[in-house]
């Protein structure tokens with residue numbers, strides 16, 4: 001199956017129903033508005049990312065003007081065919097010598113079921129995400145390609161002896177979402193102007209070869225800067241080979257009819273070292289100083305906290321300075337700022353939370369930022385800081401209630417109510433803050449910021465009362481409770497004062 005010419009992309013109309021598998025040419029050359037149709041949001045995002053990577057390499061727009069034109073107008077057949085030149089043999093799933101994202105001749109004692117390629121389907125320690133049973137039993141070529149790509153790029157390696165991708169085990173991916181799949185792809189493709197800046201050698205990528213054409217050498221030490229854009233976007237860190245496919249039938253993932261289905265694959269341990277940092281265009285990164293040496297890395301979801309807390313890192317770039325980390329939004333988000341032109345931003349955010357090889361949480365959502373987001377980073381920052389400030393005030397006051405004050409013989413409850421209250425704070429404020437970011441008038445935000453302060457202050461007080469209520473009648477805790485409540489009130493008024501100062505127009 002050739003990803004460039006065969007029908008493998010599972011789509012449905014944006015309005016209406018009817019799932020079908022279409023080819024890349026149909027997707028890119030027809031004006032129809034379509035969306036991906038897969039049973040899992042992470043698989044849909046991976047399929048989108050895989051398509052973005054192909055379009056990035058084959059049809060990079062020359063400048064911003066052409067980027068806009070591509071988003072608006074389908075490719076002509078001639079443009080489509082011209083883009084294929086030189087890549088015809090590169091994306092074939094069952095190529096006899098260089099199969100897509102695999103290594104030919106993997107030696108393994110036993111075969112592994114395809115469910116292992118579908119991230120988090122097996123060995124998950126969390127029952128929080130429910131999967132339709134039998135999803136990974138027999139995959140069509142398209143779903144097998146998507147699963148290979150997702151496992152290689154977005155998920156941790158299979159455990160001991162298996163490497164993770166260039167961005168680490170479970171990176172966050174951020175993409176722009178547009179009204180249909182075709183325009184979404186183009187919105188996430190960097191044009192030559194951006195490429196020149198961040199991948200100066202990008203025009204020579206062609207010669208470098210993918211990992212399935214020019215395999216990584218065992219125990220090789222690879223400087224990250226020597227990995228070109230094409231090789232890096234499709235980096236396969238593991239030695240994997242699909243077993244020969246079996247008979248025709250229904251694909252257990254997308255539900256489409258397939259003339260061949262993949263039931264298993266071979267995998268083998270394999271080691272090498274990448275030295276340094278490889279900039280991935282779809283991921284935000286941070287720079288921190290460790291032992292005096294600045295170190296860059298792509299970030300992941302490390303805590304079970306809502307996405308709004310991460311917005312600063314996902315959306316806003318800042319220089320590394322003494323007391324703050326350096327941040328860079330994904331290159332596609334940086335480009336989106338130039339493309340925004342007074343329109344809102346729909347940002348798909350995806351990633352897994354992992355504990356080594358095990359997936360503990362699947363995180364895929366869309367965050368919306370209303371028009372003006374591209375010019376008012378200060379307001380976005382203020383919303384995030386306000387949210388975090390109130391959370392901290394609640395936590396501090398309750399922590400005092402839990403720990404007491406040893407020096408003054410004030411005893412604490414010793415029950416970690418601050419942790420419970422913090423989780424509730426995140427859960428309840430998530431809806432409010434996410435909606436605020438999506439609807440606020442960034443030109444005139446004062447009224448809505450004021451409401452945010454009032455809402456968060458009331459939330460903190462009610463969560464404080466709910467957390468301490470069971471201890472209300474404990475005589476020994478009366479004083480502790482009074483002091484903690486005073487601390488909370490003081491903290492809340494300080495935050496309100498800060499908010500008011502920020503609201504004053506600067507002369």
Ligand SMILES: [Zn+2]
Pocket residue numbers: 139140141142143144251252253254255256
């Ligand atoms: Zn399928």
